[in-house]
Amino acid sequence: xxxxxxxxxxxxxxxxxxxxxxxxxxxxxxxxxxxxxxxxxxxxxxxxxxxxxxxxxxxxxxxxxxxxxxxxxxxxxxxxxxxxxxxxxxxxxxxxxxxxxxxxxxxxxxxxxxxxxxxxxxxxxxxxxxxxxxxxxxxxxxxxxxxxxxxxxxxxxxxxxxxxxxxxxxxxxxxxxxxxxxxxxxxxxxxxxxxxxxxxxxxxxxxxxxxxxxxxxxxxxxxxxxxxxxxxxxxxxxxxxxxxxxxxxxxxxxxxxxxxxxxxxxxxxxxxxxxxxxxxxxxxxxxxxxxxxxxxxxxxxxxxxxxxxxxxxxxxxxxxxxxxxxxxxxxxxxxxxxxxxxxxxxxxxxxxxxxxxxxxxxxxxxxxxxxxxxxxxxxxxxxxxxxxxxxx
Amino acid sequence: xxxxxxxxxxxxxxxxxxxxxxxxxxxxxxxxxxxxxxxxxxxxxxxxxxxxxxxxxxxxxxxxxxxxxxxxxxxxxxxxxxxxxxxxxxxxxxxxxxxxxxxxxxxxxxxxxxxxxxxxxxxxxxxxxxxxxxxxxxxxxxxxxxxxxxxxxxxxxxxxxxxxxxxxxxxxxxxxxxxxxxxxxxxxxxxxxxxxxxxxxxxxxxxxxxxxxxxxxxxxxxxxxxxxxxxxxxxxxxxxxxxxxxxxxxxxxxxxxxxxxxxxxxxxxxxxxxxxxxxxxxxxxxxxx
Numbered sequence: 136x137x138x139x140x141x142x143x144x145x146x147x148x149x150x151x152x153x154x155x156x157x158x159x160x161x162x163x164x165x166x167x168x169x170x171x172x173x174x175x176x177x178x179x180x181x182x183x184x185x186x187x188x189x190x191x192x193x194x195x196x197x198x199x200x201x202x203x204x205x206x207x208x209x210x211x212x213x214x215x216x217x218x219x220x221x222x223x224x225x226x227x228x229x230x231x232x233x234x235x236x237x238x239x240x241x242x243x244x245x246x247x248x249x250x251x252x253x254x255x256x257x258x259x260x261x262x263x264x265x266x267x268x269x270x271x272x273x274x275x276x277x278x279x280x281x282x283x284x285x286x287x288x289x290x291x292x293x294x295x296x297x298x299x300x301x302x303x304x305x306x307x308x309x310x311x312x313x314x315x316x317x318x319x320x321x322x323x324x325x326x327x328x329x330x331x332x333x334x335x336x337x338x339x340x341x342x343x344x345x346x347x348x349x350x351x352x353x354x355x356x357x358x359x360x361x362x363x364x365x366x367x368x369x370x371x372x373x374x375x376x377x378x379x380x381x382x383x384x385x386x387x388x389x390x391x392x393x394x395x396x397x398x399x400x401x402x403x404x405x406x407x408x409x410x411x412x413x414x415x416x417x418x419x420x421x422x423x424x425x426x427x428x429x430x431x432x433x434x435x436x437x438x439x440x441x442x443x444x445x446x447x448x449x450x451x452x453x454x455x456x457x458x459x460x461x462x463x464x465x466x467x468x469x470x471x472x473x474x475x476x477x478x479x480x481x482x483x484x485x486x487x488x489x490x491x492x493x494x495x496x497x498x499x500x501x502x503x504x505x506x507x508x509x510x511x512x513x514x515x516x517x518x519x520x521x522x523x524x525x526x527x
Numbered sequence: 528x529x530x531x532x533x534x535x536x537x538x539x540x541x542x543x544x545x546x547x548x549x550x551x552x553x554x555x556x557x558x559x560x561x562x563x564x565x566x567x568x569x570x571x572x573x574x575x576x577x578x579x580x581x582x583x584x585x586x587x588x589x590x591x592x593x594x595x596x597x598x599x600x601x602x603x604x605x606x607x608x609x610x611x612x613x614x615x616x617x618x619x620x621x622x623x624x625x626x627x628x629x630x631x632x633x634x635x636x637x638x639x640x641x642x643x644x645x646x647x648x649x650x651x652x653x654x655x656x657x658x659x660x661x662x663x664x665x666x667x668x669x670x671x672x673x674x675x676x677x678x679x680x681x682x683x684x685x686x687x688x689x690x691x692x693x694x695x696x697x698x699x700x701x702x703x704x705x706x707x708x709x710x711x712x713x714x715x716x717x718x719x720x721x722x723x724x725x726x727x728x729x730x731x732x733x734x735x736x737x738x739x740x741x742x743x744x745x746x747x748x749x750x751x752x753x754x755x756x757x758x759x760x761x762x763x764x765x766x767x768x769x770x771x772x773x774x775x776x777x778x779x780x781x782x783x784x785x786x787x788x789x790x791x792x793x794x795x796x797x798x799x800x801x802x803x804x805x806x807x808x809x810x811x812x813x814x815x816x
Contacts, residue, residue, distance in 0.1 A: 311549060316542070322541075322542040324539040324570070325572075326572045350581060354572040354581065355572070355573045355574075355580060355581050358580040359580075362580075379606065381603070381606075382598060382603070438577075439576065442539070442569065442571075443539060446570075
């Protein structure tokens with residue numbers, strides 16, 4: 136956990152003591168109700184290794200390590216709870232305020248390393264703010280002296296930008312419009328493409344709003360990440376996904392002809408590399424057959440070929456159904472290099488980065504226009520050698 | 528908890544395609560009635576495959592933002608939502624009368640009330656009329672006006688034409704407009720000959736489409752003669768052969784569509800309190816005074 140050992144909370148952190156928390160009344164009230172509602176024999180544990188509360192005939196009980204105090208009345212329980220203010224505040228916020236939707240709860244805990252850091256250390260770091268990245272998002276969690284968290288969501292590329300330099304939003308649903316176009320104004324059909332626009336910030340969100348903002352920017356990513364952590368991710372591999380398709384997409388099934396899966400490797404390399412999509416591809420050719428290309432390093436998983444992949448695969452199925460021929464064309468070695476450079480520049484989305492007068496770049500516009508004028512001027516420079524049949 | 532999930536087509540190419548879906552979801556959110564309101568798309572995200580897991584509710588009302596019953600409502604949506612045991616016969620529909628049927632989603636275990644498409648609900652007729660009011664800016668429009676409801680023909684889906692005729696008939700029965708016609712893009716009576724079908728000097732043209740896109744912003748305007756080329760744009764009204772044509776654009780963009788979405792869910796058993804009345808009030812055309 137970054138910054139966990141910093142002197143974030145003054146003397147508390149330096150001395151290793153519990154951070155000072157002014158426990159909100161509603162936290163104590165909620166705790167009391169929760170303990171009161173426990174079945175006999177059940178315990179409510181305030182964080183891993185924290186105090187364990189229970190209720191029985193003789194009143195409330197609190198156990199800490201080997202120590203156990205039983206027969207407490209409500210006031211006494213409040214008093215004991217106040218001694219563990221940070222743990223109570225933590226329970227209140229992460230369990231009660233955050234609500235019981237498991238993916239949301241797990242995500243909010245993940246954001247502040249709650250499962251691997253004890254509360255004192257964590258609270259010290261949260262006083263300064265703890266940052267985690269989710270795709271291209273930087274999400275900062277900070278706490279106030281009541282233990283209540285606020286969340287800030289922005290593009291990680293602008294992690295260090297002053298808040299005032301960014302346009303501020305408060306309604307998570309505003310994220311829909313924000314992420315519809317990239318910084319060049321182009322429509323983003325794939326929400327997890329690494330083209331998240333810049334210039335905005337959700338500066339002060341509550342836990343539910345933070346979750347909603349992230350789920351709006353990257354839909355269903357938290358749900359699927361949570362399923363994966365629970366060992367319940369329902370992956371649908373290439374074969375089953377394509378076999379499910381009907382209508383104009385039904386044709387894709389014909390692309391799989393028991394001739395290996397090289398074509399699907401190409402699809403994954405084309406569409407699913409980290410440079411194209413931030414999801415980590417977990418689907419393979421089928422249950423038994425992995426693809427030969429890497430699934431990427433994304434924090435959230437991709438559980439099946441998406442609609443962009445399916446649409447592209449339909450087009451490739453049609454194009455790859457054509458017979459290949461041998462063509463003859465006369466090119467200089469530099470022209471061969473240039474053609475490779477042009478394909479590479481388009482595939483990497485670099486064409487806009489090539490400077491107007493940089494004629495040393497094969498994919499420079501003037502260079503491409505010269506090649507077109509020379510080769511394609513008034514003829515097709517590709518001569519079929521194995522003259523295809525008349526039916527073409 | 529109960530959730531409303533609006534499902535629609537969406538687009539990889541047209542950024543406006545999903546706009547009406549989001550707008551109507553916002554309208555329903557604003558009036559309450561559901562603990563959660565979510566949207567899912569065939570071509571956008573959240574996908575139909577994953578939209579159900581984005582809501583916490585155990586009880587989910589799914590309303591397709593589609594014009595007619597057919598391939599998407601009967602095959603694609605139930606399959607992608609993983610509605611266990613789905614059978615189109617459960618709707619007992621004649622092509623216009625699908626209301627709802629209830630299933631368990633196989634991946635989430637949620638109870639899903641799968642509703643018929645908005646386009647065939649009787650309340651959709653009111654949206655068409657409201658669209659005419661919006662485009663003319665006249666809450667009482669009708670007298671001296673013709674109304675054309677336009678859609679695909681039967682080429683792609685026979686139920687598409689049924690929906691057009693159904694609403695045209697219902698508007699005609701209101702006896703509000705001088706003339707009402709159902710016209711089609713790919714069969715007779717064709718929208719290309721719009722002005723031949725009306726005596727009225729003013730005709731409101733309402734395309735029965737969910738979102739503005741290629742058909743409503745390029746095809747129909749050019750076919751009708753509102754413009755030579757869609758890039759030139761057109762006026763509202765635009766004079767075509769001495770007839771003033773009030774081109775309304777996709778009916779699905781009309782705010783009152785949110786009412787039809789709610790009606791579908793209510794018909795399926797959703798308890799939305801007074802949300803219906805609130806939506807009808809909040810989407811009303813201003814009278815200007």
